Amino acid sequence: MSYSLVWLKRDLRWQDHAALSAAAAQGPVACLYVIEPGLWQQPDMAASHYHFIVESLRSLYAALRAMGGQLLILHGDMISVLNAIYEHSPFHTMHSHEETGNGWTYQRDRNVAAWCREKKVRWEEHRQFGVVRGLRDRNRWQSAWEAEMAKPLQTLPEQLQWQKFPFDVQVPAAADLGLHQLDPPLRQRGGRQLGLQVLNTFAEERCTQYRGGISSPLSAPTACSRISPYLSYGCISMRETVQRVRQLLLNIPEHESRQRNGLNAFQSRLYWHCHFIQKLESEPEIEFLPMHRGYTGLRESDWNAEYFALLKAGRTGWPLVDACVAMLRETGWLNFRMRAMLVSVAAYPLWLHWRDVGCWLATQFVDYEPGIHWSQMQMQSGTTGMNVPRIYNPLKQARDHDPHGKFVRRWLPAMRKVPDSWLFEPWKMPPLMQQQLGFTSGQELPQPPVELEQATRIAKQRLFAVRGQPEVRSAKVAVIEKHGSRASRTDKPKRQSRKALTGKVQASLFE
Numbered sequence: 443m444s445y446s447l448v449w450l451k452r453d454l455r456w457q458d459h460a461a462l463s464a465a466a467a468q469g470p471v472a473c474l475y476v477i478e479p480g481l482w483q484q485p486d487m488a489a490s491h492y493h494f495i496v497e498s499l500r501s502l503y504a505a506l507r508a509m510g511g512q513l514l515i516l517h518g519d520m521i522s523v524l525n526a527i528y529e530h531s532p533f534h535t536m537h538s539h540e541e542t543g544n545g546w547t548y549q550r551d552r553n554v555a556a557w558c559r560e561k562k563v564r565w566e567e568h569r570q571f572g573v574v575r576g577l578r579d580r581n582r583w584q585s586a587w588e589a590e591m592a593k594p595l596q597t598l599p600e601q602l603q604w605q606k607f608p609f610d611v612q613v614p615a616a617a618d619l620g621l622h623q624l625d626p627p628l629r630q631r632g633g634r635q636l637g638l639q640v641l642n643t644f645a646e647e648r649c650t651q652y653r654g655g656i657s658s659p660l661s662a663p664t665a666c667s668r669i670s671p672y673l674s675y676g677c678i679s680m681r682e683t684v685q686r687v688r689q690l691l692l693n694i695p696e697h698e699s700r701q702r703n704g705l706n707a708f709q710s711r712l713y714w715h716c717h718f719i720q721k722l723e724s725e726p727e728i729e730f731l732p733m734h735r736g737y738t739g740l741r742e743s744d745w746n747a748e749y750f751a752l753l754k755a756g757r758t759g760w761p762l763v764d765a766c767v768a769m770l771r772e773t774g775w776l777n778f779r780m781r782a783m784l785v786s787v788a789a790y791p792l793w794l795h796w797r798d799v800g801c802w803l804a805t806q807f808v809d810y811e812p813g814i815h816w817s818q819m820q821m822q823s824g825t826t827g828m829n830v831p832r833i834y835n836p837l838k839q840a841r842d843h844d845p846h847g848k849f850v851r852r853w854l855p856a857m858r859k860v861p862d863s864w865l866f867e868p869w870k871m872p873p874l875m876q877q878q879l880g881f882t883s884g885q886e887l888p889q890p891p892v893e894l895e896q897a898t899r900i901a902k903q904r905l906f907a908v909r910g911q912p913e914v915r916s917a918k919v920a921v922i923e924k925h926g927s928r929a930s931r932t933d934k935p936k937r938q939s940r941k942a943l944t945g946k947v948q949a950s951l952f953e
Contacts, residue, residue, distance in 0.1 A: 453676035488805035497632030637672030649704035662777030670809035719813030734827025759890035774808035
């Protein structure tokens with residue numbers, strides 16, 4: 443008897459799993475995850491991603507085994523693995539979720555599609571988020587998102603038929619894949635059970651801190667939902683998350699305004715999550731090219747390797763920036779505002795091109811989601827052509843969100859000796875005072891590589907000189923038509939504030 447093969451990618455769960463449910467309805471199934479060496483050699487992939495995935499696979503492996511099934515975990519090139527499985531036991535259909543991944547996975551999927559045509563295997567792809575493949579018109583995108591979120595959660599029959607194989611599980615060590623980065627010791631761990639715990643504690647308790655608590659790096663670790671990695675790797679589904687929030691909103695008493703407001707604000711972020719991934723789905727080139735091609739060449743020829751090295755090492759001299767890099771190194775996570783500030787500092791005073799900075803940050807974020815990541819990198823770098831440039835002053839951000847230096851002193855031990863009066867610009871501390879406090883000149887308190895205000899002013903002039911060109915202004919219309927958020931009279935967004943719809947609250951599930 444033939445069977446259906448379920449190819450797992452960034453969908454490491456069995457509940458509300460459209461691909462698995464569809465396959466189970468057709469007869470016997472086999473579930474496959476492939477550890478592909480080529481993927482892990484890409485510049486945006488890191489050991490932390492791999493370890494999170496392996497932890498999630500262990501959770502899924504145990505769940506399927508308890509159901510009488512098997513999770514094939516194999517190591518190798520995807521086409522070679524498919525050939526081995528097909529030669530052992532031919533299958534008639536392959537099911538998977540649509541993946542909006544990096545450029546490498548895009549090409550890999552094209553190769554898989556060609557293999558399926560050659561073997562006459564039907565490949566059925568199912569929606570993973572509210573992202574529409576082949577979208578031609580953004581005007582009704584929100585109604586499509588709402589319809590997808592309103593569908594019943596996918597369930598499995600009580601008794602599944604399983605196709606099993608005698609293959610051993612193949613899980614190489616991260617180093618064997620060329621992944622030599624240190625795994626952040628305080629990062630979130632993978633697996634559906636942990637994802638549900640995080641979602642539940644947020645939806646039932648921590649959401650009361652959400653509004654007003656997600657901007658400061660002090661309050662954000664608990665005020666933010668922290669479900670982003672579990673969504674990125676599909677340990678929990680977008681639909682079950684939306685429906686969980688909406689069910690809670692129906693039952694919250696009117697006087698519990700903080701919980702209601704927090705969940706409503708969070709719900710809007712779930713929408714924006716898919717909105718940003720749609721950009722990469724509609725135009726895969728934005729991983730490599732400016733969303734508005736008129737910005738090609740803006741920064742490329744001015745690359746400064748020294749500045750980039752200082753940023754990665756957390757040695758820019760701006761305390762909040764360096765503390766954020768230190769936190770990333772230890773936890774693999776930052777709240778959205780601090781991420782935006784890091785990109786802004788890289789793009790403006792340091793004048794670094796977004797692509798290399800983006801690859802580095804992708805390796806730092808455990809919750810790396812390509813669609814969100816590259817859209818945000820371009821937005822914060824000013825290359826979308828349709829967004830007002832967001833230029834974050836790291837000194838102002840420190841005064842606004844860490845006025846007493848609690849955050850920077852936690853992550854930068856040297857700052858614990860710095861008096862409050864020198865908290866924001868410690869490099870300006872008189873040499874004699876530095877000596878008295880035990881600092882070595884230029885070591886614990888590095889000097890910023892550029893003068894902040896002057897460098898930012900020059901960066902703005904260069905950016906706006908391009909924005910002001912007639913051909914750049916005229917080409918903006920096409921970018922908005924393809925990627926802009928909007929709603930028509932006949933397609934009014936639900937549960938969205940006017941502020942969100944005008945693009946002033948555009949953030950991702952980084953939060």
